[in-house]
Amino acid sequence: MALRAVIFGASGGIGAAVAARLAEDSGVERLYLGSRAPLPQTDARLVPFAFDLTDEASIAAAAAGVDRPVDLVFVGTGMLHRAGGPAPEKAYRALDGAAMAELFAINTIGPALIAKHFLPLLPRDRRAVFAALSARVGSIADNRLGGWHSYRASKAALNMLLVTLAIELRRTHPLAIVAGLHPGTVDTGLSAPFQRGVAPEKLFSPEVSAGYLLDVISNLSPAESGGIFAWDGAPVPY
Ligand SMILES: NC(=O)c1ccc[n+]([C@@H]2O[C@H](COP(=O)([O-])OP(=O)(O)OC[C@H]3O[C@@H](n4cnc5c(N)ncnc54)[C@H](OP(=O)(O)O)[C@@H]3O)[C@@H](O)[C@H]2O)c1
Numbered sequence: 001m002a003l004r005a006v007i008f009g010a011s012g013g014i015g016a017a018v019a020a021r022l023a024e025d026s027g028v029e030r031l032y033l034g035s036r037a038p039l040p041q042t043d044a045r046l047v048p049f050a051f052d053l054t055d056e057a058s059i060a061a062a063a064a065g066v067d068r069p070v071d072l073v074f075v076g077t078g079m080l081h082r083a084g085g086p087a088p089e090k091a092y093r094a095l096d097g098a099a100m101a102e103l104f105a106i107n108t109i110g111p112a113l114i115a116k117h118f119l120p121l122l123p124r125d126r127r128a129v130f131a132a133l134s135a136r137v138g139s140i141a142d143n144r145l146g147g148w149h150s151y152r153a154s155k156a157a158l159n160m161l162l163v164t165l166a167i168e169l170r171r172t173h174p175l176a177i178v179a180g181l182h183p184g185t186v187d188t189g190l191s192a193p194f195q196r197g198v199a200p201e202k203l204f205s206p207e208v209s210a211g212y213l214l215d216v217i218s219n220l221s222p223a224e225s226g227g228i229f230a231w232d233g234a235p236v237p238y
Helices: 013-024 056-064 097-122 149-171 206-219
Strands: 003-008 028-035 045-048 072-075 128-133 176-182 227-231
Touching: 003 013, 003 097, 003 128, 003 227, 013 072, 013 097, 013 206, 056 097, 072 097, 097 128, 097 149, 128 206, 149 176, 176 206
Parallel strands: 003 028, 003 072, 028 045, 072 128, 128 176, 176 227
Antiparallel strands: none
16 A cells, blocks of 8 residues: 655654655655755655744644645654753753753654644544654653753653553544654764763664664554554553
8 A cells, every 4th residue: 555654854863764764665655754954855756844843833834735644654853962052961950941941842842743733634544653753761660870851851741742642542543553662772963972881782873773663663553552662662661
């Protein structure tokens, strides 16, 4: 069956690799590639669009511009640090309201607004997936190291939203799946300053992580909607 997929964050390390994998899949009839600065495409199946997570109107416009129904929405955006802006906190003394608000705007509120505008585009009569990149460090149960307060909290809040969305969507779209995904530690700009101490075999290239994530997405069942899953398919505790 010909599938339509929408990627948010197609300029990102993991988002670009997921997009490249899907572009190679002849079963994908149309692939919408969203980024802040739209990426020029030569293949007619690949349709670039511009959006900003902090601008709901741009997300609504993106939804209005895609053919429906949409079989896969992949939210590959996110932030851990920004040059001259937020950096992961080592201690509560470093907490800063503006930096926290920025992390929540990107990691929590933006994906929620994408869900608001794109969940209605999923088919009601067949399998479809809304997947957002979360992070294992957003797990409350798994938090043994502390630190990174704002990033952890913004991802924990994202996870709660995904669970809540899954419960609501089940009523109208019984075959749809809402999932959070932990991609592993992936060699991108986001993780670059924090890779020291990561064993080489545990640092995935974006291409390897993308392959794992698409396998996880393919294997999820509607009964698993609302879960957070790691790159190997194992559930991440909340
Ligand atoms: N890399 C890892 O080891 C790792 C581990 C666990 C979880 N994750 C999660 O995986 C996701 C992707 O990470 P990555 O490593 O691929 O990071 P990345 O290469 O830095 O990509 C981040 C993406 O988010 C987009 N973005 C940021 N702010 C935006 C905004 N205001 N509006 C629209 N797009 C915006 C960026 O767009 P621009 O190109 O326009 O900046 C880029 O496409 C994140 O949610 C991250 O938390 C990553």
